Amino acid sequence: MAPLKKQTRNPKSVRTCLIANAQLPTRWGRFRVLGFQSGDGAESAVALVMGRPARARAPLLRIHSQCLTGDVFSSSRCDCGWQLQTALKRIARQKCGILIYHLQEGRGIGLLNKLQAYELQDHGSDTVEANEKLGFEADQRNYDICADILHLLAVRSVSLLSNNPEKFLALVQRHIRVVKRVPLEMPVSKMTQKYLTTKKEKLGHLLGRIA
Numbered sequence: 001m002a003p004l005k006k007q008t009r010n011p012k013s014v015r016t017c018l019i020a021n022a023q024l025p026t027r028w029g030r031f032r033v034l035g036f037q038s039g040d041g042a043e044s045a046v047a048l049v050m051g052r053p054a055r056a057r058a059p060l061l062r063i064h065s066q067c068l069t070g071d072v073f074s075s076s077r078c079d080c081g082w083q084l085q086t087a088l089k090r091i092a093r094q095k096c097g098i099l100i101y102h103l104q105e106g107r108g109i110g111l112l113n114k115l116q117a118y119e120l121q122d123h124g125s126d127t128v129e130a131n132e133k134l135g136f137e138a139d140q141r142n143y144d145i146c147a148d149i150l151h152l153l154a155v156r157s158v159s160l161l162s163n164n165p166e167k168f169l170a171l172v173q174r175h176i177r178v179v180k181r182v183p184l185e186m187p188v189s190k191m192t193q194k195y196l197t198t199k200k201e202k203l204g205h206l207l208g209r210i211a
């Protein structure tokens with residue numbers, strides 16, 4: 001990718017700064033890992049970048065919201081770990097793309113609240129009901145920092161790896177062109193059936209494998 005200077009500010013978006021830019025060799029190939037911080041210091045995010053996405057017509061983009069249990073511990077409660085690894089693999093296969101690791105755990109409610117929501121789910125609530133019982137909205141994520149990162153990377157058009165129409169809308173509203181959506185659907189298992197059905201029926205996710 002083209003070199004970026006630390007503390008770079010984009011004239012269209014003064015909220016987010018590049019803090020670090022380093023190599024990150026992985027099992028899927030060599031990425032660069034970029035660290036970003038919002039202008040008020042309240043939020044940080046990480047982007048893994050391969051190739052030169054600013055020069056591509058519509059590079060692959062995955063906005064992956066943090067899921068400690070799925071991403072690190074390979075939890076079968078959700079599809080996050082599978083989606084993370086599959087997205088990195090697909091970007092590596094194309095030798096170009098961006099994965100933004102969005103540090104808004106548990107759809108924005110935070111790690112410990114998410115674990116409390118798991119406890120409610122163990123007693124019968126679905127993911128949306130559990131968040132609501134804890135006093136949160138079904139999905140509290142905000143995508144401002146993701147759009148800022150794309151503007152800083154000079155990426156205006158993307159192919160979005162996602163099943164979530166909210167991410168599509170969030171990017172379009174923030175002046176990023178989504179040329180196409182690339183589905184990221186894991187095979188349905190007994191463990192993920194209810195979780196994925198709730199995503200489809202209550203959150204509008206585009207999941208062709210769920211009846």
Ligand SMILES: [Zn+2]
Pocket residue numbers: 067069070071078079080081
């Ligand atoms: Zn998850």
